Amino acid sequence: MISPVPAEKRARRLCLAAVFLLLPLTFAVESHGSLASLLLARELVAEDVPSGKAAPYAGGEWRLDTFKVVTGGDPRLVMPQDRALVVARLRVEVLQEVAELWQMCRFSLVDAEGRRWLPLFLTLPGDIERLIEPDGHSAPSCGSVVLSKPSPGSQVTIEEKFLVPRAALATMTPVVSTAGARPHYLRFKPSTSAL
Template sequence: MTALIEDRGLTEKKWRRRSLWVLLVLVPLTLAVQAYDSVKALLGDNDLFERRVAWGQSAHFGGSEWKLTDLRGAFGMKNLPPDSVPVLADFAVTIGDPDLQNLWLGCKVMLIDAEGRRWSPTSAVRLNAPDNVQTCISAMFSGAKAGDTIKLRETFLVPKDVTRTIRPAVGVASERPHFLLFQMEKD
């Protein structure tokens, strides 16, 4: 009887040891799987890696050719916060793949300054634009066909002191975590 109890004790010790070894493998594996999902979500939802585009050049991005055509301030407007300036960013985009609703999903035009701060378009400033000018989001649903060139304009409100260092950037879900960062003439 005591031999049976001793055998059970040894067997139980073996299983405890085996369980601990399995835990040493399973816990890091579980953490790795969860971290992978987090990293994948982080990279899929954010514009992290810039692709620089020289002034006057275009870049293939999101199935289309993007070109910055103008970046300018709209000075002299009233009813704005002190020391702020409306900035207009104009693009000409030649459509390659017309599936814009999928390729341009999450389309984001932004301004980035030398310190890495970002500004999103604003609706607080209303400026008259020609009828053929669209925003990034409205262009997704415009029904543009391959070969069409569409004009995009986004309006921003930024502090006056950053107007010399801001650069326009474009991000779309089909290209994330990469985004286009357009350089200015003086860069």
């Protein structure tokens, strides 16, 4: 076996050192966009909104209008004993152009343990809809309201329905965020009405 010359040993050491330097550097450069996107997709900075109050967010004044808990008191509405249907409605006064700000609107419920419930995607029969809706008919969801292109000065109603455990209702808070305003988000203090 031929022993390597000092210049060859030096070159090998430099290459090994370069790998230890360049590999983390390459990872950092390549993942920078992904990390920025990840941070912007997360809800990190909460703004608490007291019950009945409005808060400025993403080009509008947002207020929790209705937080109605339906536990199945009507024979037409059959649901598991340990579950409740929550109808949450936001009213937003649009202050500026929001087409970009309201993209990827996310409206969810979060309990004290940090568990998150996403809205139901269903259409209810007309008589059930009239039973549980605050004014007898439903409003657009958070994700679809941006498609109506609300203009500045208009008022928009957003509504979502959630099926949640009854045990978590006491600590349940509605949370809303949009892509144009994340990592900031609104956390509402609800005053519930039950059916």
